[in-house]
Amino acid sequence: MSSGPLKICVCGGGSNAHLVAAFSASNPDTETRILDLNEEEATKWENLVDKKEMVLSINEDNGTKREVKAKPRMVTSNPKEALNGCDLIILTTSAMDHGKYLQAIEPLASKNTVIVGLPGKPGFEYLCYNILGNKADLCTFLSFEEPSWTSKIIEFGNHVEALGAMQVLVGSIVRGRGICRRPPLMCLQMIHGSKPLFRPSKHFLEVTLMPNTFLCPVIMHGQWNKWDGKPLSEAPLFYHGMSKETAEILNTCSQECLEVSRAITTSEKVKVDLTSVQDLYQWCLERFKGDISNNADLHSTITTNKQFADVKHTMKEADGGLVPDFGRLVEDLEAGLVVIKGIALIVEVPTPQTDELIKWCQEKVGKEYLVNGELTGSDVATSRCPQRFGLCTVEALVNGKVEEQ
Known part of the structure; x- marks a missing residue:
């Protein structure tokens, strides 16, 4: 020093x-x-x-x-x-x-x-x-x-x-x-x-592909996907109000992320070890050790985490009550889900659950990234997906930039 x-x-x-x-x-x-x-x-x-x-x-x-x-x-x-x-x-x-x-x-x-x-x-x-x-x-x-x-x-x-x-x-x-x-x-x-x-981490893609990226948008989807549009009198609990059905969607998104990391690890084009990427359940157990009172499964791990206890959904006033504020989903998309989808497209790993989540989120914020399974929407240019930066090969993905010829 x-x-x-x-x-x-x-x-x-x-x-x-x-x-x-x-x-x-x-x-x-x-x-x-x-x-x-x-x-x-x-x-x-x-x-x-x-x-x-x-x-x-x-x-x-x-x-x-x-x-x-x-x-x-x-x-x-x-x-x-x-x-x-x-x-x-x-x-x-x-x-x-x-x-x-x-x-x-x-x-x-x-x-x-x-x-x-x-x-x-x-x-x-x-x-x-x-x-x-x-x-x-x-x-x-x-x-x-x-x-x-x-x-x-x-x-x-x-x-x-x-x-x-x-x-x-x-x-x-x-x-x-x-x-x-x-x-x-x-x-x-x-x-x-x-x-x-x-x-x-061993490589920056290990952090990029950790499934914590899915936590907030999936929980928002679970809470508001079937909402009737009527204002609420108070904000619902965010993490501790999560349903078991939402936990299953989180598990599925987590597994899709793992498939993407495995595809890069096993690629013959690059030598990158992403075996330390965890599923969301293991991620929560390690990050919040000591804060979880029931770790039987992902649902209980999240809904009994004391750090999450008082967190509520972000709301805004409307028609004499409270309605969800979907504005935060823009960051979750542009510096999260759309990036992971962009990587998945390059390594040719299908991500049907992630696709459905992106489509729901982009509709809620009036943006367009994913069109017919491809990142060709008009708002891709403001995202951080690799395609925006001209990164279209596995080699460019792991280097973070396009190599000069």
Whole structure:
């Protein structure tokens, strides 16, 4: 490790940005900058940080809560101020905002640049290569399957609560020709402490094809597929309200994902080991060990997970009641299901259940990706599926880019 403080730039302005920034800035061996491209939001946050320290409330496993204080060095909307000399650049935003942050990073990217998607979501590497161009070969990319903790903002700019962490968080590392100033995985572990355990995958497609991508859209489908359109008086439970029929659909989608990973592993065209891709049941057992009171099957594993207990469906007001807000499905499609379908098409693995899910989701959000089983819809161009980036072979899939001739 080189001398001097670890320099971290946290990108974003939401609860996840507050969380990661507070974890980082509470460590005396770090210098934490926050890049929020929303200028008004950045100015507000900077003024608040100037007046007093941030507070991070952490819910412990034993039911107690502890608080730590954190003092970021700066909050700014100026990429040059935030990124100069940083050891790690951590994207904490929605996947829908990754593009604009990567575009802000691109002019400043160099052989020492380390970009972390926390989470990255499927297609993160394809997007990085596309936006950073030739500079991408110098950079190192990390992409994790979920946020490090679930969190909520208590007071914008001042107070964030860490609600719960996974036991393990798997992430990919794509190393460029440049040399990282600090070991990135070690740095992430240092700023977070003992939880979660950050574990590297063998290949970025291992993270891309983990079946957690299906969780939210399948549960939304299960809840609202037969909805009569009448407003509700209250929001239903999200995970703990899941039916056994929905769990079966999750199992089927999970198996389709495994078939795609097996096809790549056994391909004679590439040498990639994706045998660590888990089915959703095993994924939940490992990530939420200690939080599940009944692990008899996938349904009970999800509906008895204490971290999921109070989560409700996102709703909006209409006609004197509440109706589902399907807006979040756009991210689930463009940085999730459509990416997995694109990979499945290239390796020629049929995914009938995933296809039905995509068709339902795209209808709910007024988008078009899948048409007659092919990704030829008008909205494919805003997704992260490999076809959008001209990646049409197994070799291009595993390299993340089209090789120059």
